[in-house]
Amino acid sequence: MSALLDKTAEAADRRRPPARKPNRWAAPPRPVWEEEPAKAGLAGKGIALGFACFAILFPLWIVIVTSLQTKKTIDEAGGLVVIPKGVTFIAYQELLSGGQVQKAALVSVGITLVGTLFSMTVSVLCAYGLSRVGSLGHRWILMTLLATMFFGAGLIPTYLLVQALGLTDTYLALILPSAVSVFNILVLRSFFMGISPELIDSARIDGAGDWRILWKIVMPLSRAVLAVIALFYAVGYWSAWFNASIYLTDQDMMPLQNVMIQLVQKQERPVGLSAQINTGQLSPLAIQMAVMVMALLPVAVLSPFVQKHFKKGMLTGAVKG
Amino acid sequence: MSHSTVPRSRAEADTPEETPAAPGDATGPRPAAGARAGKLSLRLRLRRDRTLILMTLPAVLLIVVFNYIPILGNVVAFQDYDPYLSENGFVAIFQSPWIGLEQFERIFADSAFWHAVQNTFVLFFLQLVLFFPIPILLALLINSIVRPRIRAVAQAIMYLPHFFSWVLVVTVFMQIFGGAGVIAQTLRQHGYDGFDLMTNPEIFKYLVTVEMIWKDAGWGIIVFLAALSSVSHDLYEAAAMDGAGRWRRMWHITLPALRPVIALLLVLRVGDALTVGFEQLLLQRQAVGVDASEVLDTYVWWNGIRNQDFSYAAAAGLVKGVVGLALVLTANKVAHLMGEQGVYKK
Numbered sequence: 001m002s003a004l005l006d007k008t009a010e011a012a013d014r015r016r017p018p019a020r021k022p023n024r025w026a027a028p029p030r031p032v033w034e035e036e037p038a039k040a041g042l043a044g045k046g047i048a049l050g051f052a053c054f055a056i057l058f059p060l061w062i063v064i065v066t067s068l069q070t071k072k073t074i075d076e077a078g079g080l081v082v083i084p085k086g087v088t089f090i091a092y093q094e095l096l097s098g099g100q101v102q103k104a105a106l107v108s109v110g111i112t113l114v115g116t117l118f119s120m121t122v123s124v125l126c127a128y129g130l131s132r133v134g135s136l137g138h139r140w141i142l143m144t145l146l147a148t149m150f151f152g153a154g155l156i157p158t159y160l161l162v163q164a165l166g167l168t169d170t171y172l173a174l175i176l177p178s179a180v181s182v183f184n185i186l187v188l189r190s191f192f193m194g195i196s197p198e199l200i201d202s203a204r205i206d207g208a209g210d211w212r213i214l215w216k217i218v219m220p221l222s223r224a225v226l227a228v229i230a231l232f233y234a235v236g237y238w239s240a241w242f243n244a245s246i247y248l249t250d251q252d253m254m255p256l257q258n259v260m261i262q263l264v265q266k267q268e269r270p271v272g273l274s275a276q277i278n279t280g281q282l283s284p285l286a287i288q289m290a291v292m293v294m295a296l297l298p299v300a301v302l303s304p305f306v307q308k309h310f311k312k313g314m315l316t317g318a319v320k321g
Numbered sequence: 322m323s324h325s326t327v328p329r330s331r332a333e334a335d336t337p338e339e340t341p342a343a344p345g346d347a348t349g350p351r352p353a354a355g356a357r358a359g360k361l362s363l364r365l366r367l368r369r370d371r372t373l374i375l376m377t378l379p380a381v382l383l384i385v386v387f388n389y390i391p392i393l394g395n396v397v398a399f400q401d402y403d404p405y406l407s408e409n410g411f412v413a414i415f416q417s418p419w420i421g422l423e424q425f426e427r428i429f430a431d432s433a434f435w436h437a438v439q440n441t442f443v444l445f446f447l448q449l450v451l452f453f454p455i456p457i458l459l460a461l462l463i464n465s466i467v468r469p470r471i472r473a474v475a476q477a478i479m480y481l482p483h484f485f486s487w488v489l490v491v492t493v494f495m496q497i498f499g500g501a502g503v504i505a506q507t508l509r510q511h512g513y514d515g516f517d518l519m520t521n522p523e524i525f526k527y528l529v530t531v532e533m534i535w536k537d538a539g540w541g542i543i544v545f546l547a548a549l550s551s552v553s554h555d556l557y558e559a560a561a562m563d564g565a566g567r568w569r570r571m572w573h574i575t576l577p578a579l580r581p582v583i584a585l586l587l588v589l590r591v592g593d594a595l596t597v598g599f600e601q602l603l604l605q606r607q608a609v610g611v612d613a614s615e616v617l618d619t620y621v622w623w624n625g626i627r628n629q630d631f632s633y634a635a636a637a638g639l640v641k642g643v644v645g646l647a648l649v650l651t652a653n654k655v656a657h658l659m660g661e662q663g664v665y666k667k
Contacts, residue, residue, distance in 0.1 A: 025471070028469070030467070031554075031558065033557075033558050033561035034557075035566070035567060045462060045465065045466070048462055049462060049463075049466070052462075053475060056479065056482055056535070057478060059493045059496075059497055060493075062497075062503060063496065078509075079501060079502070079506040080506070121379075122379045122383065123380060125377070125379060126377045126380030126381070129373040129374065129376035129377035130377060132370075135366075135369075135373045135374075136363075136366040136370040137370070137374055141381060144381060145380070148388040151645070152388070153387075153388055153390075153391030153392045153394065154391065154638035154639060154642055155618070155622060155625060155634070155638055156621065156635040156638055157391035158394075159625065160391075160394055160397070160631065161386075161387070161391050163404075176383065178387075179383055180383050182384070185380065210372040210373060211372065235484045238486070239486030239487070239489075241600075242599075242600055246626050257486050260489070260492065264495075265488075265491070265492060265495065265607075265608075289496075292492060295488070295489050296485055299484040300481060300484070303477075303481060303484045304477045304481075307473075307477050307480060308473075310543055
């Protein structure tokens, strides 16, 4: 009997239209006490928000669009293109077929990967080492790190040191001096401290040492904050140009940002490009814009994925030293 | 653990004595708490914690080498440092003659230095007035959006420019507002005069501020949003029951909730007053001219690294560093007097 009932219930379920997916664009139910928004208020909010987003996206839009145009459309537009006419990738093909820009891009990618890996390793280890309040030397080490947030040594002594260490004209000069950020260590540390001590204790009782606890328990539990900090470091390495500008003299070693300064700001011709620019196929402007897109694309693509963790990552350890 | 705006403060203050001993710590070495830890001999503690100390070592080493040792290097400010006295610039420090405060006298007599100081403060003031309130307003705006999707998309867009390098930001501005940029071109096409905002020293300071707003105002929202999300909804409900409209609720609940964060960031900003956009200004130095763009940081860079007058630049950097440190400490003190938390606890 009950089996029969079940069957009829099932049938009834099947006859019912499938539950609609929740529309995530829709407004959630409003609390009773909250007034309905006024039409004018909504419109004002929309305009303000729209303006903010437009101001951010519009420049990016014209940069990207212009990089995808032929010389003809760029000339017709008299400069940057707002409304695209067709799409061509010649600027990118040109840049990535060898020469200065391709090399610089590879250098930047390499520095970013190696640097981020190095910084993350050092920072995670340090943050874990400091995450146990009451361990020997914990306060002293923490103070040593914190103090650097209040005063820096200054540009000149640092420059002299890097020179004296013989790092000039090596890629190490782009990585080592700025490899650790105390701020990031603090964020990681406070996140690690939030992991339940019982979990770590039980692992220890089962015979796990600190290395294993860090690798098997703490790190898997901190994926969110690890992603955020890795992004911070990666963006730092990717965007850096100043160290390269003072520590590197060899043009061939320059990373992408520095090449971008030369190409776009100082309006120099890219070295090692074929004569296509001269044949009228390719606008120098498109080349410049393509370099800019190459510089902005990695961060623009990566950051939204990590976005939902920003708040947590920024605040667990942040604001306060 | 709560994720309020200043969540770490209490946990950070947890001295070992205050940490409650976890159950079962008789066997486990972990709870190093208070009285018990005090009784352990140093050797035992060293043995127990050696892995942890080992783990911190690489970072500490890097910090000591690249943050502490250069502090000693500031002695060149009191010397007539000549890097060519020795093969190694570091050894040359020991061989350079001491000249006392001569470099500082030179600095204070240099009108270019005072000009850089003036520019620094003008830019700082503009940032404070024009830049500082915008993240707060944007956060209030975003916070008032109830639809989760729109909120997420708006946030994603606003965070974006923070991750662009200054090279990119300055270049984008150049392409839009520069003499050959979109706006000037469009104007010219329609028969008006073009213009070049990028090389105009008069408006340069505003341009710099606008660039800063474009790049980082969106990012500044995060802290305020976090403060707002920690406000209890009961407060709003109770206020609504008592007949407070939306503006009253904003004035009496939302804004007070932001007060500690605003105070803290204000303190941080004032403490950092002498640092105003080093990279950003360096990149635009050529276009707009030294007069408009020179600040203390670029002054040090120019004299030291470009002109190789290391002692002079180090002295200027030292002045900046000392005044900066004094500013941080004073600002923090002021925050304490105001009853706010400040950067660190008393």
